[in-house]
Amino acid sequence: MTKTRVPAVDGLFTEVDGVAHLIGAKTPDRDSYFFPAHLPGMAGGDPAAVGAELEEVLLSNTGTVWSYTTSSYAPPPPFVANTDPYEPITIAAVKLEREQMVVLGQCTQGITPDDLEIGMEMELYIDVLNEDDEHEYTVWKWRPRGAATTDAAGEGN
Amino acid sequence: MDELAIIGVGMHPWGKWGRNFVEYGTVAARKALDEAQVDWNDVGYISGAITVRNGYPGYVAGATFARALGFNGAQVASSYAACASGVTALQVARGQILSGVTDVALIIGADTTPKGFLKPNEGDRPDDTDWLRFKLVGATNPVYFGLNARRRMDLFGATQEDFARVKVKNSRHAVHNGLARFTKEYDIDDVMNSPVVSDPLRLLDICATSDGGAALVVCSMKYARAHGHTDPVRVAGLSTVTPVYPDTVIDLPYMATDSAGATPEPLRGFKQSIGDKVYEESGLGPDDVDVAEVYDLSSSLELDWYEQLGFCAEGEAEKLLRDGVTEIGGRLPVNPSGGLGAFGEAVPAQAIAQVCELTWQLRGEAGKRQVEGARVGISANQGLFGHGSSVLVRR
Numbered sequence: 001m002t003k004t005r006v007p008a009v010d011g012l013f014t015e016v017d018g019v020a021h022l023i024g025a026k027t028p029d030r031d032s033y034f035f036p037a038h039l040p041g042m043a044g045g046d047p048a049a050v051g052a053e054l055e056e057v058l059l060s061n062t063g064t065v066w067s068y069t070t071s072s073y074a075p076p077p078p079f080v081a082n083t084d085p086y087e088p089i090t091i092a093a094v095k096l097e098r099e100q101m102v103v104l105g106q107c108t109q110g111i112t113p114d115d116l117e118i119g120m121e122m123e124l125y126i127d128v129l130n131e132d133d134e135h136e137y138t139v140w141k142w143r144p145r146g147a148a149t150t151d152a153a154g155e156g157n
Numbered sequence: 158m159d160e161l162a163i164i165g166v167g168m169h170p171w172g173k174w175g176r177n178f179v180e181y182g183t184v185a186a187r188k189a190l191d192e193a194q195v196d197w198n199d200v201g202y203i204s205g206a207i208t209v210r211n212g213y214p215g216y217v218a219g220a221t222f223a224r225a226l227g228f229n230g231a232q233v234a235s236s237y238a239a240c241a242s243g244v245t246a247l248q249v250a251r252g253q254i255l256s257g258v259t260d261v262a263l264i265i266g267a268d269t270t271p272k273g274f275l276k277p278n279e280g281d282r283p284d285d286t287d288w289l290r291f292k293l294v295g296a297t298n299p300v301y302f303g304l305n306a307r308r309r310m311d312l313f314g315a316t317q318e319d320f321a322r323v324k325v326k327n328s329r330h331a332v333h334n335g336l337a338r339f340t341k342e343y344d345i346d347d348v349m350n351s352p353v354v355s356d357p358l359r360l361l362d363i364c365a366t367s368d369g370g371a372a373l374v375v376c377s378m379k380y381a382r383a384h385g386h387t388d389p390v391r392v393a394g395l396s397t398v399t400p401v402y403p404d405t406v407i408d409l410p411y412m413a414t415d416s417a418g419a420t421p422e423p424l425r426g427f428k429q430s431i432g433d434k435v436y437e438e439s440g441l442g443p444d445d446v447d448v449a450e451v452y453d454l455s456s457s458l459e460l461d462w463y464e465q466l467g468f469c470a471e472g473e474a475e476k477l478l479r480d481g482v483t484e485i486g487g488r489l490p491v492n493p494s495g496g497l498g499a500f501g502e503a504v505p506a507q508a509i510a511q512v513c514e515l516t517w518q519l520r521g522e523a524g525k526r527q528v529e530g531a532r533v534g535i536s537a538n539q540g541l542f543g544h545g546s547s548v549l550v551r552r
Contacts, residue, residue, distance in 0.1 A: 008292065030419040113307075113357075
């Protein structure tokens with residue numbers, strides 16, 4: 001049976017013509033970006049954006065590694081591990097050039113700290129976060145630009 | 158800004174005692190009140206730091222402690238600011254004293270902390286960034302510490318041995334502190350052989366979570382002098398500043414930084430600005446500081462504070478550590494108490510505990526961990542959601 005793919009949380013990312021993007025927000029007249037787009041109070045960090053009508057915008061889907069680390073022990077709930085026993089995940093903080101902001105994300109399966117260095121070009125990829133009997137719950141992940149990826153669900157790409 | 162006198166400090170030992178937080182706070186408060194020798198009826202303000210892990214009594218911590226100590230009609234407040242809660246409680250009390258509402262206030266915080274990672278509240282909350290970072294990224298607190306440490310390695314040539322050296326130094330200090338939870342002396346190999354938690358940081362680079370309690374009795378300088386405290390340790394600067402937009406360093410609990418696309422980064426980053434405020438208030442500077450208690454949530458974050466508080470230029474913290482400057486006996490000892498690495502974090506008590514240690518140091522009562530001739534001390538602390546704090550004390 002084919003499982004239904006659904007975002008683990010709605011409204012944070014999308015795929016356009018097969019290209020993954022985070023959904024952010026910006027003020028129409030300024031290059032001030034926010035992610036996630038619609039968390040209460042987030043845009044309020046920018047005094048110049050308070051009260052402004054924010055417009056939804058797809059964030060750059062590539063950037064450079066700002067730093068990276070691992071979650072070597074299973075994070076507590078609400079995180080749901082997709083492997084049993086838990087396998088350490090690698091997490092990257094990636095700087096987006098146009099937006100001048102750094103965004104966190106898991107790296108795709110198989111990427112370890114040894115594969116990364118600060119400044120390396122990365123791209124966004126929609127992958128499986130975890131699954132149950134009927135669903136694959138998806139999330140954004142980072143991978144080195146141009147890298148092939150084995151989906152966390154076990155399908156090649 | 159008028160100064161406040163610290164006339165009593167007290168702590169309950171840190172540990173994993175598993176008892177009710179009220180007990181720890183009450184023990185700490187009684188010690189502080191005994192030192193201060195004040196009539197309980199003179200304490201006109203009780204300022205509690207909240208714990209969010211112990212139900213309703215924790216949310217109304219000020220009133221909970223007021224009742225435990227015997228209701229005397231004092232006014233009360235309870236403050237929550239994550240790790241900075243204790244200093245927020247002190248700041249509330251300072252306002253009451255300097256505006257003349259009361260002469261004497263009790264500041265008190267205590268926690269009973271469950272084992273394991275600190276984690277968000279139960280329930281699905283997709284509009285809460287603290288919930289989202291766990292759910293979607295698996296970004297525990299140590300993940301942010303690991304990102305910070307990797308960055309220090311890349312930018313400044315820090316090594317994992319440098320991080321281990323912070324833990325080794327602080328463990329040597331803690332051997333002489335009966336209030337600390339971990340009093341064993343570690344060596345570099347102990348740290349380097351402990352398991353990786355968030356690469357490049359290992360278990361012994363990262364602070365645990367603990368039970369503990371701490372309290373201060375503070376008063377106006379006039380009241381102190383009238384009651385036999387002729388040369389008290391004084392609070393000369395307090396900071397609970399928020400960041401100036403944009404804050405471009407990724408930190409918990411966020412999944413993304415602010416954007417510097419439209420507004421340039423401020424000249425001084427958030428954590429630098431925390432210390433700047435107490436220097437400004439006190440009229441003192443980094444060169445005047447004799448001793449510091451800083452928030453070593455991880456060993457690499459202690460190194461950051463050397464720079465953020467102006468003890469050295471950016472990128473020179475590892476040298477300061479390697480040269481022994483920040484060890485007891487050096488020019489500017491940092492975390493003579495043993496720091497969070499030796500205590501483990503008891504969130505609402507921790508910022509108060511830093512002030513307790515500095516007070517003992519400035520009084521010359523720190524025993525074998527005494528920093529000789531200390532006259533000026535600074536604390537620094539990092540919360541989340543834009544909280545942080547610093548206190549500058551002098552004698």
